[in-house]
Amino acid sequence: MSNVYDIAYDLEKALRNSSDFQDLKKAYDEVNANEETKNLFEEFRDLQMSLQQKQMTGQEITEEEVQKAQGVFQDVQQNETISKLMAAEQRMSMIVTEMNKIITKPLEELYGPMVSN
Amino acid sequence: MSNVYDIAYDLEKALRNSSDFQDLKKAYDEVNANEETKNLFEEFRDLQMSLQQKQMTGQEITEEEVQKAQGVFQDVQQNETISKLMAAEQRMSMIVTEMNKIITKPLEELYGPMVSN
Ligand SMILES: [Ca+2]
Numbered sequence: 001m002s003n004v005y006d007i008a009y010d011l012e013k014a015l016r017n018s019s020d021f022q023d024l025k026k027a028y029d030e031v032n033a034n035e036e037t038k039n040l041f042e043e044f045r046d047l048q049m050s051l052q053q054k055q056m057t058g059q060e061i062t063e064e065e066v067q068k069a070q071g072v073f074q075d076v077q078q079n080e081t082i083s084k085l086m087a088a089e090q091r092m093s094m095i096v097t098e099m100n101k102i103i104t105k106p107l108e109e110l111y112g113p114m115v116s117n
Numbered sequence: 118m119s120n121v122y123d124i125a126y127d128l129e130k131a132l133r134n135s136s137d138f139q140d141l142k143k144a145y146d147e148v149n150a151n152e153e154t155k156n157l158f159e160e161f162r163d164l165q166m167s168l169q170q171k172q173m174t175g176q177e178i179t180e181e182e183v184q185k186a187q188g189v190f191q192d193v194q195q196n197e198t199i200s201k202l203m204a205a206e207q208r209m210s211m212i213v214t215e216m217n218k219i220i221t222k223p224l225e226e227l228y229g230p231m232v233s234n
């Protein structure tokens with residue numbers, strides 16, 4: 001049997017060479033090549049993170065914050081370069097989630113579907 | 118280049134056949150074969166989860182709960198079968214964490230060390 005680490009490194013290489021990752025890298029570079037687009041994307045990410053943080057710690061999100069988030073989200077959706085990046089991120093995130101589901105299958109079978117690693 | 122899913126399934130198989138997973142499975146079956154040990158382990162897991170839940174949602178943990186947890190934890194530590202299972206779980210959890218680190222390396226290189234999937 002091959003060593004699990006050898007296979008994990010093969011998987012890393014295959015993911016890195018996949019068109020999904022290459023598309024993501026290209027979209028990411030495109031967003032960062034334009035200062036305005038880069039700033040908008042960073043503003044969106046910061047806002048998203050601060051709202052998630054508040055939700056997780058049970059802090060109230062103000063009406064003002066909701067409106068600001070909606071505005072930034074609209075700008076982001078209208079930006080083709082960022083939209084392309086977000087779609088590529090979603091695909092990559094889905095693939096990584098599926099990889100994790102596959103490799104934790106033995107554990108899930110042992111413990112039932114409620115296990116968290 | 119091999120398909121990432123094919124490699125992920127190879128990795129799953131290798132993990133399933135690894136001595137680390139086989140040891141974990143054996144330890145898990147041993148704990149569950151004895152009703153008393155099984156109940157103690159379940160009590161410990163339930164308690165652990167409820168305390169984590171409280172911490173995550175910012176609820177206060179009472180002195181009584183801390184003492185109860187210490188008592189159960191002591192019992193668990195003195196139980197050789199459970200201790201063996203917990204050591205095997207820790208090893209397996211470390212391996213899964215390392216697998217995840219390896220396969221998310223391309224993403225980490227792209228986004229920097231702060232990325233979460
Ligand atoms: Ca706007």
Ligand SMILES: [Ca+2]
Binds near residue numbers: 188189191192
């Ligand atoms: Ca006791």
